[in-house]
Amino acid sequence: MPELPEVETVRRGLARVVGLTLTRLEQRRPDLRIPLPSDFAKQLEGRRLEGVDRRGKYMLWRFSGGPVLIVHLGMSGTLILRDGPRAPELHEHVVFTFSDGTTLAYQDPRRFGLMTLTTADNASQHRLLADMGPEPLGNEFNGPVLAAALKGRKSPLKAALLDQRLVAGLGNIYVCEALYRAGLSPERLAGTLRGPAVERLAQAIKAVLTDAIAAGGSSLRNYVQASGELGYFQHRWAVYGKEGERCPGCSPTARCRVQRVVQSARSTFYCPRTQT
DNA sequence: CTTTCGTCCTGACTGC
DNA sequence: TGCAGTCAGGACGAAA
Numbered sequence: 001m002p003e004l005p006e007v008e009t010v011r012r013g014l015a016r017v018v019g020l021t022l023t024r025l026e027q028r029r030p031d032l033r034i035p036l037p038s039d040f041a042k043q044l045e046g047r048r049l050e051g052v053d054r055r056g057k058y059m060l061w062r063f064s065g066g067p068v069l070i071v072h073l074g075m076s077g078t079l080i081l082r083d084g085p086r087a088p089e090l091h092e093h094v095v096f097t098f099s100d101g102t103t104l105a106y107q108d109p110r111r112f113g114l115m116t117l118t119t120a121d122n123a124s125q126h127r128l129l130a131d132m133g134p135e136p137l138g139n140e141f142n143g144p145v146l147a148a149a150l151k152g153r154k155s156p157l158k159a160a161l162l163d164q165r166l167v168a169g170l171g172n173i174y175v176c177e178a179l180y181r182a183g184l185s186p187e188r189l190a191g192t193l194r195g196p197a198v199e200r201l202a203q204a205i206k207a208v209l210t211d212a213i214a215a216g217g218s219s220l221r222n223y224v225q226a227s228g229e230l231g232y233f234q235h236r237w238a239v240y241g242k243e244g245e246r247c248p249g250c251s252p253t254a255r256c257r258v259q260r261v262v263q264s265a266r267s268t269f270y271c272p273r274t275q276t
Numbered sequence: 277c278t279t280t281c282g283t284c285c286t287g288a289c290t291g292c
Numbered sequence: 293t294g295c296a297g298t299c300a301g302g303a304c305g306a307a308a
Contacts, residue, residue, distance in 0.1 A: 001301060033284075033303090057302080075301050076286080091286090110285045112302060128303095155279060164303080172301065264280070266301070 002073040004136070004169030005212035007057050010079055014052045014059075017081070020098035021048045022063070029093040033074070033114040036094070043067055043117060049098070056132050056168030060123055068123045074112030080105040133167045136205050141167060143199035150198065153190035157201075158263045160190035167205065173240045174212065176269050178205045180239045180247065185275045186268045187261070239269040247271035 025041040048064040061069040082103045092105040118126050134141040149166045161175045179186050182204035238248050243260040256273040
């Protein structure tokens with residue numbers, strides 16, 4: 001499930017087609033979460049892909065002349081780069097062909113992802129992006145900023161960090177991992193955190209995301225896997241999905257095990273001994 | 277205003 | 293083996 005590190009990895013992988021002209025856009029299934037307009041292809045064909053930016057879990061594909069394609073991979077979205085034309089596979093909803101013959105397919109079985117068009121002038125004010133919180137890896141995100149965002153919040157820390165208005169780009173996995181690294185219980189009420197703990201949490205968020213991006217970058221072949229898929233790399237998580245296992249920070253003799261609890265109808269994994 | 281919950285979707289998995 | 297049921301989750305919008 002693509003969160004900020006995976007989306008960043010995809011963004012970097014798309015460098016291969018940046019600078020190329022989009023020669024053909026095939027809408028194979030227009031009923032995405034936000035339906036694609038019927039003239040979608042016409043609006044983009046013939047334009048050069050000038051660059052790909054990222055905001056939280058969104059990508060912004062900037063085309064020459066002003067159009068910006070906002071792309072979100074949702075739960076199950078992937079992008080597949082191929083050297084040339086090939087028979088599309090199941091759930092490839094949109095296929096882009098570039099001037100050198102490279103094709104880029106957007107595949108999304110569950111269709112929680114979306115693509116929608118805006119313009120360079122309006123992109124930052126687009127309703128999908130306007131209320132988004134700070135980029136966690138930027139200088140604009142730090143302990144005091146996080147403290148201000150958490151102040152007065154009565155929801156559990158887990159739920160607060162999933163709110164994209166508070167900080168951009170975290171999902172279920174990296175919230176669990178960041179709370180583990182900060183040694184904070186996901187069930188603590190967000191508004192009760194004090195200075196040092198907030199600082200630890202802000203640093204843990206940065207560290208977890210930075211490490212995950214580095215893991216994607218270090219296995220560079222995975223930017224474009226043998227299958228052509230972009231953006232999924234294996235990552236060793238400390239607690240996510242590790243119910244019943246010992247967390248890395250507990251001694252071999254410790255009896256405690258990673259617990260799974262359900263918060264806001266989502267699984268949370270944490271170590272009850274090291275996260276308080 | 278804040279917080280929670282239902283909804284969308286399909287593949288993978290579980291259990292009878 | 294087959295099939296029904298359950299689960300996974302990002303983000304919106306409705307409800308509390």
